Structure formats: structure tokens, C-alpha cells
Amino acid sequence: MSRSLRVAAAQSGPIQRADSRQAVVRRMVDLLDQAKAQRCDLVVFTELALTTFFPRWYLTDQAEVDSWFEREMPNAATRPLFERAAQHRIAISFGYAELTPDGHRYNTSILVDRDGTIVGKYRKVHLPGHSEFDPQRSFQHLEKRYFEPGDLGFNVWRSMGGILGMCICNDRRWPETYRVMGLQGVELIMLGYNTPSVNSQKPSEGPEQRMFQHRLSLQAGAYQNSSWVVATAKCGVEDGHPLFGGSMIVNPDGEVVAQANTEDDELVVADCDLDATKFGKETVFDFKRHRRIEHYGRITSQTGAILPPES
């Protein structure tokens, strides 16, 4: 049986603060219809796909904060998305701000199978930014304020004949993210992101260097674990704040095989043969033969750097 999946990274253009979830879901359904026309098996939407990237706003009113969160999934606003995906027999993944019944808040993504059933959930582990208003920054990035670090770890799921994993945005810069999934045999990693085009602490950095580091992280993670990586942006200018695009699909050799041309709603499509992950996993990255865990202890025993003593 072929294990080739036709996958779309469903890039999202900007979502303004005033845009309703219903309007956003209509755009997502439009992308699903386009994906159906292209005979896609899986559509990967972005991080916080239903709303603007609200962590750029410093909010002190908890009710206002909570207005950006979803209390159940699916809910009234997203049900049309689930129904259309099931009707098309397309599996989907998308991100949203999750408020649990017991009051925890996570930056979450889910995997929904072709029948419309939620089969996987991931909660973002590597939250970037800060938790209090920072007057030094040219804009805020308050993910550490609004979310708790994910409590589910980096899991994988068997779906559509393959082994699929998820991570979100800043997770992609951390090799631990890919490796923990790689150690479970992951064949395709899905991730969405909302990444400012400007470094709020280093304006000179510029979008070109930032795009380079984004690509670098995706490509290294794919190559070093011999896995497909599907990365989907929300991008364009949200209420004056630019987010970069660069949605792309990377093959298990680390090569970009498809990428976005716009900073707007756009499907980026590639045929991902999951069997193409085998050669790398059986040769240079055959972990069982080559890894030497006796020398990796610091990776799990210490969080921050511990410098050698001054002589």
C-alpha cells in the first residue's frame, strides 16, 4: 500500500482583532474546498488559527483575555470546519487557545482524522516571550503570561498509515522537540506559527535573517530525524504588526519541496511519501546503532547552562 499523503500547509493571512471566528472559519473552509479540489489527504492550519495573535496585547481584564480562548472543541464557531473536513474526508490540524474546564490555559493544536474525530492533542511546550509588560520591547510577546507550558509532552499518533506528530511555533527552534518525536519514529511533523517579522529586542535583525533561522530550524529538524515537516504560518499585517510567511514543506533529507509565495491565505501542497523517511532512519540516523545516551545527561538533568569554573 502506498504511504504517500498529499499534504497542504494552509497558510493564513492576517486576522484582525475585530474579525469574528465565524469569518475566520469561512476562510478556513474555503481553503479546505481548495484542498479537496487538489485531492489532499491532510490540511495543516496554523497556530491560534481562529483569532489574531492576541499575545501581542497586554491585557489586564481577565474576561477580555478569556474571550480569546475556546472552552470546548468543536464549538459553534468551528463546527462548520469539522463538518466540511469530514465531508471531504480530509484530516486536519489547527491551533487555538484552550481554556480547560478546570481553568488551565494552553496554546493548543489538535489532529482531527478523516471522520472528524479528534485523535490527537498537543499543548505548546516552549512558550517564548515574557509574562509582564516589558517597556524595553518595541511590542509585547506575552505568551508566558497567557498560557501555561504544555503538560502533554511531544506525542505521536498513528494516523493514515503513518506516524504523525505536532509542535507549535517556537518549539521548532528546539532540537529536543524533533528528537523526542524522532525517538517515537515520527514520519511527519505538523506545526503552525505566528512569528513577528521584527525582533522586538533587536530591530536590526531584519526579516531575512529571521526567515533564514526559521528555515534552518525546520530543515535541521527534518534531516536529523529523517521526517517530513509541514510548517504553516499566519502572516501579513495584523492591526499594524507584521508576521512573516514562509509556510513550507520539508522532506526527510532537509530539503524544501514546496513553499508559500504570498503573505495571505494560500495552500502549499506536496506529496509526502512516508517511506522516504526510511533510508535516513536506517542509516546515518539509525538511533539504535549510533546514539550514545551515556553522554547526553545534561540535556535532561539541567535546564539552564552551567558554566565551567573560572580557573
Next chain:
Amino acid sequence: MSRSLRVAAAQSGPIQRADSRQAVVRRMVDLLDQAKAQRCDLVVFTELALTTFFPRWYLTDQAEVDSWFEREMPNAATRPLFERAAQHRIAISFGYAELTPDGHRYNTSILVDRDGTIVGKYRKVHLPGHSEFDPQRSFQHLEKRYFEPGDLGFNVWRSMGGILGMCICNDRRWPETYRVMGLQGVELIMLGYNTPSVNSQKPSEGPEQRMFQHRLSLQAGAYQNSSWVVATAKCGVEDGHPLFGGSMIVNPDGEVVAQANTEDDELVVADCDLDATKFGKETVFDFKRHRRIEHYGRITSQTGAILPPES
């Protein structure tokens, strides 16, 4: 005090099986003299810098195997190198096959300070290839036959006002390598390599893809740990076997700042400001604030991949 070091990757052209160590050391001393003329502080030579890449040969005579190893360092052949480096007040690093007094064999590199004293030793952890003759390969890569995996781990050393680390060849493809040193605050990583231009198990791969994956690994390791990386090839055609070049120096943003133009003896020089590592270490890669070791357990608890159960 400035913490900028002028560093040279001292790329080596091919060393034929018949070439004596004395002849090789003369070439290394020539490169040292060139580095002195360019006012370098540190010269990074390659892996197995004194001999041909002998693990491509299947050898059954132990005396012949041992002829490729060094029983002490410095020794008669390498003393001129140590003396010239100390005379020039240049620190050096280079690799060689090490045979210990108690009979262990390692693929080793050392760091020699400006006074000519050996201050650091590293033994290659990630040995690629195989241990028995493999008729399926277009040529042999018998590192697992001739060497034991390194027993010293990934250490760092304070030297010349900075924190320096070493790794060797295939280590560079493993994010664990960089991360263990990153967790000790490494600011500059030195590595040598001998990398065949052809994949012995996949001739279609081609040197371009192999060079891409080499660069990708160096750049990701540098960026994700906010460290300089200095990578030095032995390259060109050794007794009919091509090794690729691509010696380069990568800055803590992951950008290549200098690279080789040849596949022969060549100095690749860059000024490496160790303070340029600070921004990354204090922001996006401030490990203490952002790493979540509670979710990294598999990295040190399991060597090979463990697949999820079939449903």
C-alpha cells in the same frame, strides 16, 4: 577586554596512504606560518590530521592497524608542530588516532594552548559506519571497527578568555553534541571531518546534497546554541577516494562568515567575537527560562526509536 579571536580553519588537502607523518606535519607547519602572518590566535586542524582516512580500508593485520595510531602526543613526528605553534603563540586543535597505554583506541582531538600545553582532549562519541566488511557498500567506512566510542563526553574548556568545545566529524549531525556543550555555555566549537563525497549506500545522493546537509548541521548547531562553529575538512582525492571540502566558520546566528574555496590545504579565517554569543544566549536561547526538561526524558532514557503500538 576584547574577546574577539582570529580563528583559522586549516583545511587539509588529501593525504595519501604512502605519505609520511613527517611530510604531513610539514604541511601543517606551513599553514601555521600562514596563520601567523594573518595574526591568528587559534588554528583548527582536521580529524585524523596526520594520516589518510584509513577507516576506508578493511585491515585484518593488527600491526598494520596500529601503524595508523599514535601512542603518545606529542611524539617525534608531531613535535615540530607543537614547537612552531608555541613559538607563534598560536593555540591549535587537531585530530589523530589515539592508542592508549592500556590498549584502547579512539578517534581523538586535542586543544593545545598558546604555550604548547595540551589543555583539552576529546574522543569521538558518534562513530559512523560499521565494524565488519560490508560487501553492499561501494567503499568501506570502518570507524566502528577501529575505534571505541569516546569515553570522555562533550566537555568544554576555558581558554583565551572564552569557553571552547570540540567534537569530530559525524558528531556534527547530532543536535545532542551541540546541546551538551551549549548547556556548559560553549562559545566556540571546533571540529574536523573526513567526509566522503559519495554516500557508499546511496550513490544517487550526490555531493551537493551532502554538502547541504553538512552546512545545515553546522548552522543549526551554531544558531540553536548561539555559538561559533569552526569546521575543518580533510578533502580532495585520497588514493582514489574523494572527500568533500566545505571548511567554514559559522557565527552564533547560524550564518556562514568564511568558507573554503578549494579542496586542498587552505586557511579559512574569521574574527570570532565571543561576545556575539551573548544576545542569543540571553534571549531566544536563554535555556534557563525556556527549556522544559520534564518533556525531554526520551532523549536520555532510550537509545533507539520506540514506535507507538499498532492500533
